[in-house]
Amino acid sequence: MATNTITSVYQGGVAFKADVKGHDVIIDLDKAGGGNDLGTSPKILMLVSLAGCTGLDVVGILNKMKVTFSDLSINVHAHLTEVDPKIYDEVTVTYTIKVHKKDEGKVQKAVTLSQDKYCGVSEMFRAFAKLSHTIIFI
Numbered sequence: 264m265a266t267n268t269i270t271s272v273y274q275g276g277v278a279f280k281a282d283v284k285g286h287d288v289i290i291d292l293d294k295a296g297g298g299n300d301l302g303t304s305p306k307i308l309m310l311v312s313l314a315g316c317t318g319l320d321v322v323g324i325l326n327k328m329k330v331t332f333s334d335l336s337i338n339v340h341a342h343l344t345e346v347d348p349k350i351y352d353e354v355t356v357t358y359t360i361k362v363h364k365k366d367e368g369k370v371q372k373a374v375t376l377s378q379d380k381y382c383g384v385s386e387m388f389r390a391f392a393k394l395s396h397t398i399i400f401i
Contacts, residue, residue: 278302306351309388310339316384317356320377321370330369334361334401341392354388356396367400374398 271281278291289302342353
């Protein structure tokens with residue numbers, strides 16, 4: 264059975280440094296939240312994980328389909344509830360990509376496969392938020 268483990272070490276203020284398989288990730292709050300803005304917040308890192316997970320899927324699927332693409336970006340917009348604990352309740356993933364018109368259906372298939380079958384982070388988000396996606400072809 265696969266597992267993941269990280270170690271997070273207190274750095275002062277409210278900051279932590281996480282060792283993620285040899286890569287340092289600094290976690291902090293902005294000054295308005297009581298931190299020193301030395302890194303990103305844990306909730307924002309969740310959005311980074313979502314974009315990364317689905318992005319890796321989509322690129323892998325498009326490469327297998329031999330689709331030539333460029334200018335791929337993934338924007339994740341998430342709404343936080345107003346009461347503590349503040350959680351994401353609505354999340355929209357927007358894929359912007361440049362492909363030949365004939366390959367737009369393949370992009371739609373790749374995104375659907377990622378969202379509905381392969382991206383475990385998307386599935387985790389569905390446990391607590393309404394998750395939707397859109398594709399913009401440029």
